[in-house]
Amino acid sequence: MVKTKIGFPSSSVRQINNSQLRANLKAATSAIREKRARVVGEKEDWEELRRKGEHVRDEILNNLDSYLMQLERSVTAAGGIVHWARDSAEANQIILSLVQGHGETEVIKVKSLTTDELGLNEFLAQHEVTAFETDLAELIVQLAHDKPSHILVPAIHKNRSEIRDLFQRTIAQGRVLSNEPAELAETSRLYLRQKFLSSKIAISGVNFAVADTGTVCVVESEGNGRMCLTLPKVLISVMGIEKIVPGPDDLAIFLELLPRSSTGERMNPYTSLWTGVYPGDGPSEFHLVILDNGRSRVLADPIGRQALRCIRCSACLNVCPVYERSGGHAYDSVYPGPIGAILSPQLFGTESSLSLPWASTLCGACYEVCPVRINIPQVLVHLREKVISQGHRSRTEAMSFGLISFFFQTSRRFELLQNIATRFRVLINHLHVSKSAPGALGKWAEARELPQLPRETFRLWWRRNRDKNGK
């Protein structure tokens, strides 16, 4: 494990001690969790659907090269323009050039994790282009100069009163607000409506792109995304290379899996689908930016690559005991929670992300709910080994595990260790271990008493009582 103050263990401590945050998260994740369980429970063929979803995603990942070329052809044939970006710098530059080419200094945005991954808003701001987030929760995060803390509910860490105070300060235009959800939503509506009507350019992410037809799909709950996708003259959509489905029928599988897993709804409220451009209807110019940014590297790892099946539903966040208590910010990545713990180290490989494979008890709740059956515990364990084999570990730890392996591989050596412990049993059992004890003991003693060593190991008891009797 990385010996550094940067990383999940230290960044999560701040969140654990924030009782307001803990309460907000607990309320929000338990509500979504229960809703999901209810609507998933009513689908008798849920397991079959999960397997279909897994199969389609794997088909895409195993043949990504040909599906990408097919997508480019079909999008182009429908009048769209395809751009390829190897990394975030290239993607940001492509988008900036498009905006500047139209002489614009403002864009509106549909909630998009991929553009968060690019740091697009910050990049555009550096070049005097203002990006306005139009998803209510993204708007809250943007107005607060904060960062999203959940894949689906970026402002999950904030409660109503906090949002009311924020709106009062920023967009209320002098009106006095209560913390009634309807009034808060109306405040944002009044503010956003002006933007929808005046902006010439919109930027979105992509939930699915159909290789066969060139159709692009964005799902959302508010209708604000629909406004962005239909009103402006120019639409720029950014997608990771993995966001493809082969044909329209495959899309149907994910439109069942996604809403039940993410918002706990039977059907997604606003599903926008468009294929290229149509004269006189919707944007007259459509650009599709296809981004790699580390994904082909992830694809090269036979175990790690299943992380690319992810359809960003966030069910794994809502069931994770660690996420529920740390919140998203502790993961220091656009992709928090269990999926982030396997995606971020693989995609970005930053120092803080290298501690993420250990940010899990391996309880498996995430795998159980994943609609595309990503075996997150398996990938976590795989990445732990990978990070350690790259030399990111302390010498003490490597030595300890080497010694354990040596002493535990024969019963003779193992028994030797046991006998030493038993000899000092009285001493060990009377040792008062305090929090200030060094290393692992102190960490353990922070919240727990140590177990007591028994008078005799099972092995010795068996030898005395059973072997002798010839039983």
Place this chain on the structure above:
Amino acid sequence: MARTLSLFVSCFNDTLYPKTAKSAEVVLNSLGIKVEFPRKQTCCGQIHINTGFASGAIPLMRNFIDTFEASEEIVALSGSCTAMIREHYQDLAERTHDSGLIARTEELVPRVFEFSEYLTNVLGITDVGASYPHRVVYHPTCHSLRSLHIYDSAVRLLCAVKGLELVVLPYAEQCCGFGGTFSIKNSAMSAAILADKVGNIVSARAETVVALDNSCLMHISGALRRNNTGISVMHLAEVLAHGLEAIEGTDGQN
């Protein structure tokens, strides 16, 4: 001839919780099953796999295969060790490129069962004749619940225990926060998850917490004792041995 099985007690129970293994023998004997303890056994290698030192698990796996190969049925006294064997042994064997070992592993793994799973699914028994007149909560440990899918086994066995009152543990399916070295590496997080588990146990007004993994129970009981709750913890085998014949040569404690 009486049915014979081999007990895999795990390094953890062998050293810290011998009473669990003694109790398992009592229960199995009372069902007419002869229990053997192959002396060469040590550890399944789970600690190495889970912490990222998988290569260190290979010699331990080899030792496990050598030790239990001759046994017809192997019963493990830990849900997580059983899950480790089922989920990782084949992959570990394949890493060695030793075709003999791969074949032996493939042959052995299906003969390994978790204790409660063995009773209900292999023997088809739910009432072992035990009695334990106390208020009990069952904490389904993560590996037994989500890897082995044997939640029902323990619940059915507990329901059949005379006098035992099984009460609902709120959020039972949530992890206790142990996670092996997670409890050290992310100690604050582990303690936060544990505090909620303990709160739920206390709110259920339980006298005893029962589970299939003494590792999780060590962690839970560490906090129950720290907070002076007076609530005890027990492996399922110990509950099932209550009211059966006394355990020879024990002092009543571990």
